[in-house]
Amino acid sequence: MKHTLQQIFRSGKFVTGFSIFTALLLIVIFYPLIVRDDPLANIGQGTFFPPGVYVNVYDSINAPPYILNLSDAAAKRVASKLGNQERKDLKEWLVAAGIPEDEIDITDTAKLLDLWEKNYDPTKNIPGMTLARQRYFQRLNASLQGILSVEGITIANPNPQTGALEAVKTVQQADYVNISQVPNVRVLALGTDNFGRDVLTELVKATGVSLQIGIVAGIIATLIGLILGLLGGYVGGTVDDIIMFITNLFIVIPSFVLLILISFSIGQEKRGAFTIAVVIGFTSWVWTARAVRSQVISLRVRDHVNLSKLSGHSIPHIIINDILPYIASYVVMALILQISSGILAEAGLSILGLGPRTTEVPTLGLMMNWAMIYQAQILGKWWAYLPVLVTIALITFSMNLMNTGLDQVFNPALRE
Amino acid sequence: MKRLSLIFSALLVLSMVLSACAPATPTPAAEVPTEAPTKAAPTEAPTEAPTAAPTEAPAEAAPATAASLPRKETLYFNGQQWGPVVCWNPYSSNCNNAMAIAQQDNARVTMFETPYLYNMLDGKQYPLLADGPWTWNEDRTAITFKIKKAAHWSDGTPVTAEDVAYTWAAHVKYNTATGAANKDYIDTIEAVDPQTVVIKAKLGPDGKAINPLIVAAYVSSNYVLQKAWTQKLEERSGGDPAKFMADTAEDVVYSGPYHKYFADDTKVVLVRDDNYWGQDPSMWGKLPVPKYLAHVIYKDNAAGTTALKAGEVDVSQQFNANVQDLWLKDGLPISTYLPDPPYNIGASLPTAFFNLASYGLDQLAVRKAIAIAVDYDTIIANAMTNQSATFTQVPRSLMNPTPGEQALYDHDAVKDLQWTGNDVEGAKKLLDEAGIVDKDGDGWREYNGKNLHYVATCPNGWSDWQAAIEVVAAAGKKIGIDITTNYPEWSVYQTVVTNWPLPETGYDIFMMWSDGAGPTQPWGRIRHLMSSEFAQTTNNWNGNWGGYKNPAADALIQKIPTLTDPNEIKAAYTELVKIYLTDIPSFTLMYRPQSFHTVNESVWTNFPHQGDGTNPPVPPLDLTDGWSIAGLYNLKLVNP
Structure with a gap:
């Protein structure tokens, strides 16, 4: 046993796959211990907040200010609202409004804005300008208000008696806060999804659930396949015929189609994550059964099996002690593949809207499904689906890598 | 072999998914308005x-x-x-012909035309085939309007009052959807002369029109069809209503x-x-x-x-x-x-109905607690991506957000009844006071010793509704009422909710629509939300699916169409809003445009x-x- 393990861990492929898988597993186990948020809590009011660090504005106003005199601060502030494109757009409007082109210098910010303020009229109808363009200029105009101001912003509160605004404090342009002194800072490393959920927290939970689904499905499929394969292969005769008849029947029907039909007929109210896992397990045992059977057929005429038979051992005894150890390595490899295909099957089902119910647990497939329903892929909200895709790819990739590694160790024909 | 195929299929799935995502990156090409789309379908004959x-x-x-x-x-x-498209027959309601046929409050008038056009922005009906405004007779039992002299059919013959009358006669004779919906309120439509049409309302025992509102709405929601063509169609179908309506x-x-x-x-x-x-x-x-x-x-x-x-x-x-x-x-x-x-501009009010026969939902405290605990701002921001006014902007009532309808009730009189949501503490207090508390310590409140467990539901795939229902379920969990969600397919959903009694579980809180903007609104919407004529009925496509009955509301709903004094109308609507916000048989989740x-x-x-x-x-x-x-x-x- 020890020797085998050593051999396995000498395989580069296996070690790579195993490391990726272990890393994922560790994240799934330890992340929820550190971040104790409910993965399904709708924290964002709005959809698809981009990834980033979210600093509470209210708290930052109340945090102690530090004055930093940075020479490029004002320029950066202006540039964020008034880039090259915006300058050209201002010019375009001014020219259309009849200002001579040579009077407009788009490099001189102060002059340009002055000209703009004097001439821009949001209600002015410029012939040939579309509504979308007019509204663009209205928005641009609004965003340029006070852009060159050097004054701070006054924070005011309404007086409870009179309702008049009373200045509380002034925030200067050179004021900075130290982020560690703001009590409420939330890192949304992967933003939020369409429900306003933290994608990273949800993704970790979903990976865990999907792994569970994969493992349950994989174990069920492998168990069924193993038992039927062993029985068919060792007992043979009519039992084998019947088992092979059923197996062949299932081979002909594409298992994914079967999966879709079964999930659909179960109905959504009964589709929990576990149910889906069981359904996947019960539709994907076929290849394991066939492969195990053929292995057993070649094993059952070996000398040690015959010897065991002569010694009067019972069939279960022979199967467990004389056959199973010889195909154990194969079964483990099959199990790994079944797990990874189980995860893929869940993702496929959920994308079709036939996955588990949404509210109870997140799964990788469900995350993809909702991202698609809310058109994340069209709107360019990559954080809602790309991390999910990468996770699915990593899981299946690592498992297939482990499988290949094991194969090289156990399969004499592949041994280097 | 298996391994290979698995890897291959994994790759295939990945590549398919990735390619589906390809348009995600905004390409500059999208900005160029090309002529390409016109060549998009070269195979069409x-x-x-x-x-x-x-x-x-x-x-x-x-x-x-x-x-x-x-x-x-x-x-x-x-x-x-x-x-x-299935057919081009305006007598049929199954043509699936959205570009040409839609006889509704805002009728689609690309191919067929109505005498008047309803304008949801100012609530008025403007003449199309008709010449000038229509008028009631003195005792409000008949509407008269004229047909424009210029109006003619595609075959060149003039549109006449006789066409209007014959269209109605055919609707009644063959019991079309239009006929069935209006024949309880419209008695006859007659052509006085080639240009003049008189619509006579059905009269109640008191000699007054049963529903003048519906009669007046008829002129802007139903097409005028050619008599000669209708006769041709009748001839072809041999008087068989099924054939008459199935004709392409x-x-x-x-x-x-x-x-x-x-x-x-x-x-x-x-x-x-x-x-x-x-x-x-x-x-x-x-x-x-x-x-x-x-x-x-x-x-x-x-x-x-x-x-x-x-x-x-x-x-x-x-x-x-x-x-x-x-x-x-x-x-x-x-x-x-x-x-x-x-x-x-919001016009309709997608609404969550309580199944009043569900255990505990007959208790006002439970209904109110759920309704005030729901975080409507999140529904509007997330499910509707802000494409709805909030309940702070347009306080809840039975009216849609258009200024015309908002002016129809006294805002100050119902101010104390309106809620904006996310009031978890208030909801908890309400339940505590009603004695609906968690006695066995399992985290869920009980009513008479039985846990309050509900299923909130809407059709599968209706993504904005589903997202809204998720928020309703979350509100229940916050106040100790176990609400789970379920999304049946529309085909199942529609048969269940339109046929009383609702199943014992699975449809405790369910979403349906309410009427949008139209000439009978907001009366029609209120009737569909509250009138007991639809409560506990089968094949009910009108409303009040939760089974709500209140005689006071019924009386008001019956009275409003016959009222003419604006003050009386406003008082009646205000009273209805009061009843609705007090009894909470259902609650609006968002505003939605027409x-x-x-x-x-x-x-x-x-x-x-x-x-x-x-x-x-x-x-x-x-x-x-x-x-x-x-x-x-x-x-x-x-x-x-």
């Missing part, structure tokens, strides 16, 4: 076109075919037509500005009738601008949005999630009626928008419904 318009003037022999419509003469739509009516005679040019399972195209009567100075004085109205049949909303982004769609009637990103992030020439949220109306100005411009200077204002109803068709006459090309 234009053979049908000549047969479609037998009465057409020879001018129709334009070079255009359905396969390559000239982009600068074609207005493209999306979000209206799903699946292929390819030869139908119409009075509207457009008619069938091409239709298959990929697109529907209407072409302008250059002989249209409306170019007479007594109506529009000109022809509508686009020569073709085309609707490509998209697979789903995502496909529709992609086409809108690419400039292949000019007018979009579908829910585009985060529509503002299209102009703010992608810089596309796309806009909505309003520049800021809610982007459109139609979504997003336009891409790559090719066409001058679409209706807030403050566009039109008088009367053109409503944002896709330039096809009710008065919004006036917008078709204002369109201009961006680059003529």
Whole structure:
């Protein structure tokens, strides 16, 4: 046993796959211990907040200010609202409004804005300008208000008696806060999804659930396949015929189609994550059964099996002690593949809207499904689906890598 | 072998998923309004076109075919037509012909026309086929209006009062949807002379019209169809109502500005009738601008949005999630009626109904606690991506957010009853006071010793409703009431909710719609939400699916259509709002526009928008419904 393990861990492929898988597993186990948020809590009011660090504005106003005199601060502030494109757009409007082109210098910010303020009229109808363009200029105009101001912003509160605004404090342009002194800072490393959920927290939970689904499905499929394969292969005769008849029947029907039909007929109210896992397990045992059977057929005429038979051992005894150890390595490899295909099957089902119910647990497939329903892929909200895709790819990739590694160790024909 | 195939299939799945995501990266190409879409369907045979318009003037022999419509003469739509057109028969309600046939409060008047056009922005009915406003007689039992002299059918014969009368007679004779919905309120429609129509209302025992509102709405929601053609159809169907309504009516005679040019399972195209009567100075004085109205049949909303982004769609009637990103992030020439949220004018109130027969939901405290605990701001921000007014902006009542309806009730009188939501503490207190507390310590409250467990539901795939229902369920968990969600398929859902009694579990809180804007509103909406005539009935497509009964509300609902004094009407509506917000048989989750109306100005411009200077204002109803068709006459090309 020890020797085998050593051999396995000498395989580069296996070690790579195993490391990726272990890393994922560790994240799934330890992340929820550190971040104790409910993965399904709708924290964002709005959809698809981009990834980033979210600093509470209210708290930052109340945090102690530090004055930093940075020479490029004002320029950066202006540039964020008034880039090259915006300058050209201002010019375009001014020219259309009849200002001579040579009077407009788009490099001189102060002059340009002055000209703009004097001439821009949001209600002015410029012939040939579309509504979308007019509204663009209205928005641009609004965003340029006070852009060159050097004054701070006054924070005011309404007086409870009179309702008049009373200045509380002034925030200067050179004021900075130290982020560690703001009590409420939330890192949304992967933003939020369409429900306003933290994608990273949800993704970790979903990976865990999907792994569970994969493992349950994989174990069920492998168990069924193993038992039927062993029985068919060792007992043979009519039992084998019947088992092979059923197996062949299932081979002909594409298992994914079967999966879709079964999930659909179960109905959504009964589709929990576990149910889906069981359904996947019960539709994907076929290849394991066939492969195990053929292995057993070649094993059952070996000398040690015959010897065991002569010694009067019972069939279960022979199967467990004389056959199973010889195909154990194969079964483990099959199990790994079944797990990874189980995860893929869940993702496929959920994308079709036939996955588990949404509210109870997140799964990788469900995350993809909702991202698609809310058109994340069209709107360019990559954080809602790309991390999910990468996770699915990593899981299946690592498992297939482990499988290949094991194969090289156990399969004499592949041994280097 | 297995391993290989697995890896291969994994790769395949990945590559498929990735390729599906490909349009995610905004490409600069999307900004260029190309002519490409017109060549999108080279396989379409234009053979049908000549047969479609037998009465057409020879001018129709334009070079255009359905396969390559000239982009600068074609207005493209999306979000209206799903699946292929079945028929062109305006007597049928199963034509699935969204570009031509929709007899509703805001009737679609591209091909067939109503006497009047309803304008949801000012609540008035403007004459179309009719000449001047209609009038009630003195005791409000009959409506009289005239038909325009200029109005004529596509075959050149004039539209007469006799056509109006015969259309109604056919509706009644064959018990069409229109006939069935109106025959309890309209007695007869008669032609006094070729130009004058009289609609006589059915009278109650007191000698007054049973429902003058519905009678008055008839003139703007139902088409006038040609008597001669109807007779031809009757002859063909041999008096069999099923055959009469199942006829595909390819030869139908119409009075509207457009008619069938091409239709298959990929697109529907209407072409302008250059002989249209409306170019007479007594109506529009000109022809509508686009020569073709085309609707490509998209697979789903995502496909529709992609086409809108690419400039292949000019007018979009579908829910585009985060529509503002299209102009703010992608810089596309796309806009909505309003520049800021809610982007459109809310008209209907998607509502969650309580099944009043469910355990514990007969208790007002439970209903109220759930309703006030729901976080409506999150529903509006997340499920509707802010395309709805909030309940702080438009306080909840039975009215939609249009100024006309908002003015119909006394806001101050019901102020204390309106809630804005997310009041978890208030809800808990309410339940505690009602003695509905968690006694066995399992985290869920009990009523009479039984845990309160409910299922909130809506149809599967209705994504904004599903997201809203999720928020309702979350609210229940916060106040100790176990609410789970369930999304049956629409085919199942619709049969269950429209047939009382509802199942014991699974449909405790369920979403349905309410009426939008129309000439009978808000009365019609209130009736559908509260009237006991629909409570606990089967095959109920009207409303009140939760089984609510209140005689006081019924009396008011019956009284309002006969009222004429604005103060009395306002008092009655205020009382109804009071009852509704006190009893909470159902609660509105969001406001929704009558139609979504997003336009891409790559090719066409001058679409209706807030403050566009039109008088009367053109409503944002896709330039096809009710008065919004006036917008078709204002369109201009961006680059003529």
